[in-house]
Amino acid sequence: MRKAFTPGPTSGNERWNRRGLRLRGSETEMSSITDTVPRTDLIVCPQCDAAWSLARPEPGERAVCQRCHTVLITPRRKAGMQIIALATAVLFLIIAAAVFPFLTISAGGTTNSVSILEAALAFSDGPLVLLALATAALIVFIPLTRVLLSLYVLVPLVFDRPPAPHAARAFRLSEALRPWSMAEIFVIGCAVALIKISELADVTFGPAFWMFAALVVLVVLQESFLCRWSVWNALSEPQKS
Amino acid sequence: MERAERTSKVITARDLGLVACLRCAQAWPRETERCGRCGHRLILRDEKSLQRVAAYWLLGFACYIPANLYPMLKxxxxxxxxxxxxxxxxxxxxxxxxxxIALIILFASVVIPLAKFMAIAFLAVSVVRPSSTGPHQRQVLYEVVEYIGRWSMIDIFVVAIMSALVQLNSLASMHPGIASLFFALSVIFTMLSAQAFDSRMIWDVQDQREGTKP
Structure with a gap:
């Protein structure tokens, strides 16, 4: 994000630590609680509820909760642009990987090629149809949705435009979907399936397999570049000023 | 018992009369219902958290039994x-x-799911009854359970790939069995159970025991 990093307000009885979070005595905190005004001078660890005085780390540094060691802020220089580039690449790779042949098997003169969607739709008898839909969602449609949502949220922010309409809702949905995006698990699943089949028949990788493997690396990179707190902060800033 | 100096001085959002957004870490006055920054619902402590953990846990365990009794692959x-x-x-x-390969299958499809059930049950019980395991270890355990939960879906994906791929006319063909549906449901319910757990409760109990509460 290209927002300037300014340190939070300071007071006398605070202790600095090297990771950029400051610990304060309680007596200064009890004052000035007014209705629905956010305490922008604080950051609260979502895992353990510890409240810390907010001091933004420099790009490359990390702010870590001193109690439970959850990473709270991880700004990176030019992260927004890198994420947009990665997300665009992922978008094309998902579409291509879903369409092109994925794996080809041959044994005894018979061959069979499948695409990723065909693999998902293998669950086709009776109640297993539900599973087919769930699998297709987990490996193709949810990752695709997340990429589109993150582009929608990040592109205006990186180019210094006001946030897109409902950007906060879009980013919240993207975050809620995060545990359900399972493309990387599917790739490892391919490796396991191939070990199991390899004694039965010859398996060759189609172009889509390599695209999907590359996609997984890019998704992991994209996730590690993204500082969620910075995005939330950037989304809220224009409305305040 | 070691009693870390630093831990006893930690001030929580609740101590300050604030409620924190679990999605974006913003602090709000306690009466606030929705986070003004990200729109997430604000709950000081989810009283029903443990009930939801238990409900999803039971559903997940109930699905895990037929997942092992019925055939996974034909x-x-x-x-x-x-x-x-x-x-x-x-x-x-x-x-x-x-x-x-046998060991990997047994480890991934039997040991890990069962360990996950036990870990979630242990975390939920440790909030109600004092546990000798420190909050740090339990926090790490919770994060491991949340991370590993998704990976159990790999069994389902393997079955999907194999039964889509091995369709060699009369020579050989594979079909998914009904157990795959139960196994997938079990994984999903276990994930929901872990997500329903409010990890702040791990630390609340610790605060009470150390006597930092007034």
Whole structure:
């Protein structure tokens, strides 16, 4: 994000630590609680509820909760642009990987090629149809949705435009979907399936397999570049000023 | 008992009369209902958290039983039709002398799911009853459970890939069994159970025991 990093307000009885979070005595905190005004001078660890005085780390540094060691802020220089580039690449790779042949098997003169969607739709008898839909969602449609949502949220922010309409809702949905995006698990699943089949028949990788493997690396990179707190902060800033 | 100085001085959002957004870490006055920054619902402490954990846990465990009793994969070859359960598939690999694959299957599909059930139950119980395990270890355990939960879906994906790929007319074909549906449901319910757990409760209990509460 290209927002300037300014340190939070300071007071006398605070202790600095090297990771950029400051610990304060309680007596200064009890004052000035007014209705629905956010305490922008604080950051609260979502895992353990510890409240810390907010001091933004420099790009490359990390702010870590001193109690439970959850990473709270991880700004990176030019992260927004890198994420947009990665997300665009992922978008094309998902579409291509879903369409092109994925794996080809041959044994005894018979061959069979499948695409990723065909693999998902293998669950086709009776109640297993539900599973087919769930699998297709987990490996193709949810990752695709997340990429589109993150582009929608990040592109205006990186180019210094006001946030897109409902950007906060879009980013919240993207975050809620995060545990359900399972493309990387599917790739490892391919490796396991191939070990199991390899004694039965010859398996060759189609172009889509390599695209999907590359996609997984890019998704992991994209996730590690993204500082969620910075995005939330950037989304809220224009409305305040 | 070691009693870390630093831990006893930590001030929580609740101590300050604030409620924190679990999505974006913003602090709000306690009466606030929705986070003004990201729109997430604000809950000081989710009283029903443990009930939801238990409900999803039971559903997940209930689905795990038929997932092991019914066949996961049906293999049709020229000579025979074979239906294998999860454990049965692993035993078959042992029978053919492929011990490493058998061990991996048993570990990924039996040991990890069962360990996950036990870990979630332990975390939920440790909030209600004092536990000798420190909050740091329990926090790490919770994060491991949340991270590993998704990976159990790999069994389902393997079945999907194999039964889509191995369709060689009369020579050999594979079909998913009904256990795959139960296994997937079990994984999903276990994930929901772990997500329903409010990890702040791990630390609340610690605060009370150390006597930092007034």
């Amino acid at each position: 293999t049709e070859t020229l000579l025979s039709v074979q239906e294998a359960t999860i454990v049965g598939g692993a035993i078959e690999f042992i029978y053919y002398g492929n011990y490493s």
